[in-house]
Amino acid sequence: MKRVVSVMVGLWFxxxxxxxxxxxxxxxxxxxxxxxxxxxxxxxxxxxxTLSEDIAQIVSDDLARSGQxxxxxxxxxxxxxxxxxxxxxxxxxAVDSNYLVVGQVTPEGDGYRVQFELMDIYGERRMLxxxxxxxxxxxxxxxxxxxxxxxxxxxxxxxxxxxxxAYVTAQGAADNRRYALHVADADGHNxxxxxxxxxxxLSPAWAPDGNKLAYVSFESGRSAIYIQDLASSxxxxxTSFEGINGAPAWSPDGRKLAxxxxxDGQPEIYVxxxxxxxxxxxxxxxxxxxxxxxxxxxxSLVYTSDRSGGPQLYRYNLANGQAERITFTGSYNSRGxxxxxxxxxxxxxRDDQGFHVAKKDLGTDRLTILTDSQWDESPSVAPNGSMVxxxxxxxxxxxxxxxxxxxxxxxxxxxxxxxxxEPAWSPFMN
Amino acid sequence: xxxxxxEAIANAKQAAQASNGFINLVRRAIEQAxxxxxxxxxxxxxxxxxxxxxxxxxxxxxxxxxSGDGVFDRSVLQAVERAAPFRELRELPLAAQxxxxxxxxxxxxxxxxx
Numbered sequence: 001m002k003r004v005v006s007v008m009v010g011l012w013f014x015x016x017x018x019x020x021x022x023x024x025x026x027x028x029x030x031x032x033x034x035x036x037x038x039x040x041x042x043x044x045x046x047x048x049x050t051l052s053e054d055i056a057q058i059v060s061d062d063l064a065r066s067g068q069x070x071x072x073x074x075x076x077x078x079x080x081x082x083x084x085x086x087x088x089x090x091x092x093x094a095v096d097s098n099y100l101v102v103g104q105v106t107p108e109g110d111g112y113r114v115q116f117e118l119m120d121i122y123g124e125r126r127m128l129x130x131x132x133x134x135x136x137x138x139x140x141x142x143x144x145x146x147x148x149x150x151x152x153x154x155x156x157x158x159x160x161x162x163x164x165x166a167y168v169t170a171q172g173a174a175d176n177r178r179y180a181l182h183v184a185d186a187d188g189h190n191x192x193x194x195x196x197x198x199x200x201x202l203s204p205a206w207a208p209d210g211n212k213l214a215y216v217s218f219e220s221g222r223s224a225i226y227i228q229d230l231a232s233s234x235x236x237x238x239t240s241f242e243g244i245n246g247a248p249a250w251s252p253d254g255r256k257l258a259x260x261x262x263x264d265g266q267p268e269i270y271v272x273x274x275x276x277x278x279x280x281x282x283x284x285x286x287x288x289x290x291x292x293x294x295x296x297x298x299x300s301l302v303y304t305s306d307r308s309g310g311p312q313l314y315r316y317n318l319a320n321g322q323a324e325r326i327t328f329t330g331s332y333n334s335r336g337x338x339x340x341x342x343x344x345x346x347x348x349x350r351d352d353q354g355f356h357v358a359k360k361d362l363g364t365d366r367l368t369i370l371t372d373s374q375w376d377e378s379p380s381v382a383p384n385g386s387m388v389x390x391x392x393x394x395x396x397x398x399x400x401x402x403x404x405x406x407x408x409x410x411x412x413x414x415x416x417x418x419x420x421x422e423p424a425w426s427p428f429m430n
Numbered sequence: 431x432x433x434x435x436x437e438a439i440a441n442a443k444q445a446a447q448a449s450n451g452f453i454n455l456v457r458r459a460i461e462q463a464x465x466x467x468x469x470x471x472x473x474x475x476x477x478x479x480x481x482x483x484x485x486x487x488x489x490x491x492x493x494x495x496x497s498g499d500g501v502f503d504r505s506v507l508q509a510v511e512r513a514a515p516f517r518e519l520r521e522l523p524l525a526a527q528x529x530x531x532x533x534x535x536x537x538x539x540x541x542x543x544x
Binding site: 023024025026027028029030031032034035036068093096098120122125126154157221352387406 | 465500505509511530538539
């Protein structure tokens, strides 16, 4: 008995000594996936009159939509500083905010001077301080710029709030249907119609420089692929073969378009050199091959084929001309779209609940469903890879939805009347 | 002699148990306060050295082993600051308090998906 007691004293003592030595280390292996609390104080504005836009509100909305931030409500802002010199870090700790954005807007020339600063509350440090000058009608752009800078400084990922989206609307009864192609800010504001037709418009695709759109229009009575310059509205007809001219996709260098053409029988994948108008045929089989998308490195394409009996994704290697099937989960996987780093494919996956946006990790082969509505289609990825826009149904109307790449946050874009479909997220614009 | 040993055991055991309780409390508080960056991977690791006052208030928190990722390093420092103060330190037996005036936190996420 005595020996046992001695051994136990020894053990406890050894443990005690090891804890008492200066190098006690506590391991932290878990974190929370809550959104980052951030306080965005209303920007000081000119004394006379009010501004047409509330910059702090736009920044707050942008950051909240990303799902990665949780902006404090205005009523919980305990002070209203507009410059870092007036910030008392202790105040903001009391409301558990990790970051603080302050700023002011002053008239300058024909427009405004927008000044903003970002503070790390716990580090008691100014992380950003910048001035942007914008024209009179560009306060929303200035706000999105602030959002981009704050997002990047905090998360390390470039913000995509200053990007744009293209989409197609359809309005009116069946015998008087009107289709239109629109371009809008990523938050749905500032929409502009760039084409209108009584025949369907499909598959808008942004050129990598963000200045042009390729799309399919049936305005001539049959399908044709057009390339339209957004600034000048000038356009060229790229293809108008007999049968299907569909699903244009720009190569990363902007010189080629991959597409689906049925001119030689079944819909097959072709690559068109835009300058020379020469074609390379990639697929040759009795199935439907469509919806190509280029890998970011330009070395391969993914496309949808039903050669196995149902739609599945295949990857075509441009160097050796070989295609391999890459989706095996479930009986329906289509419309693959690469993440900007090329490591993930976003796609449409059908399960017994309906059609969802899903992602496939190309390293681990894991397929993860991101959306839970029934009729989700046409995913298109933001240029920073953080969000995916898609078409879905609300009631019996087509609307646009956005989901974060991890599936944790989602929202619907406000829309006018009619059906909205075929969204395409632009590249970075600057 | 047996009595003396029994008392030593009781004291050592009590101190060890109290210490373990405090370690768990610190760990839970920091895990709750640590907002894992979306870009975090389980390859990242950072070690923070912290100093506490006898009251449990934070004197300093500094990175002694950087993850090499500024966003990750900032997130762990914010987690410590958000979780502090650790006032429960005052409730520890005196013998156990001294070891927690200065210690390390090893941030080593194991539950991230990427």
